[in-house]
Amino acid sequence: MEQIDIYDQFGEPTGVVRDKEAPLGPDEYRMAVGMWIVDKSGRLFLTRRSPKKRYAPGKWENPAGHVQAGETPIHGVIRELFEETGLTVAESQIQLLGCSCSWPYLGRDYGVYMNVNLDEVRFQKGETCGAKWVTFQEFAQMAQAGEFAPSLTRHMRGYRQAFLEFTGNSHSQALDFLIGEENK
Numbered sequence: 001m002e003q004i005d006i007y008d009q010f011g012e013p014t015g016v017v018r019d020k021e022a023p024l025g026p027d028e029y030r031m032a033v034g035m036w037i038v039d040k041s042g043r044l045f046l047t048r049r050s051p052k053k054r055y056a057p058g059k060w061e062n063p064a065g066h067v068q069a070g071e072t073p074i075h076g077v078i079r080e081l082f083e084e085t086g087l088t089v090a091e092s093q094i095q096l097l098g099c100s101c102s103w104p105y106l107g108r109d110y111g112v113y114m115n116v117n118l119d120e121v122r123f124q125k126g127e128t129c130g131a132k133w134v135t136f137q138e139f140a141q142m143a144q145a146g147e148f149a150p151s152l153t154r155h156m157r158g159y160r161q162a163f164l165e166f167t168g169n170s171h172s173q174a175l176d177f178l179i180g181e182e183n184k
Contacts, residue, residue: 003017005069031108037062045131045133143178
């Protein structure tokens with residue numbers, strides 16, 4: 001049973017701790033975190049969700065998960081990255097790309113520049129089952145084709161421009177389709 005802190009819509013902990021699967025009230029949120037890794041060639045690191053996952057099995061995403069009770073979002077994303085891939089980063093290496101709010105989730109998404117040898121990635125049983133590098137163009141095509149867990153693109157709406165700048169694609173219009181989805 002994984003315990004999580006419950007947050008308000010502004011990202012402040014309410015002091016309530018609950019099981020991750022427990023239902024939430026209309027003003028209660030879970031904190032989700034994600035890590036974008038970009039290598040020296042500008043490629044993006046993606047992981048594949050286990051086919052055994054209840055939500056979005058087999059879909060691609062960035063390493064991501066939930067913040068546990070008593071944990072800060074930045075420490076949660078560092079932990080999730082390690083658990084899902086075996087990769088380690090220091091807090092000083094990563095930067096906040098953006099925040100999102102889509103009930104019942106608040107999102108905090110981070111980025112790090114690092115090179116990763118795919119042969120050294122360790123997968124978490126029941127969570128991740130694959131990893132790959134993609135170019136930004138391949139990423140945009142995958143997003144358009146619906147190959148990602150829906151939460152990835154839903155959260156990205158809140159920090160799309162920061163993501164484009166982080167990946168070196170600040171003038172790209174390849175993710176403009178997300179703007180139209182913001183009103184859904």
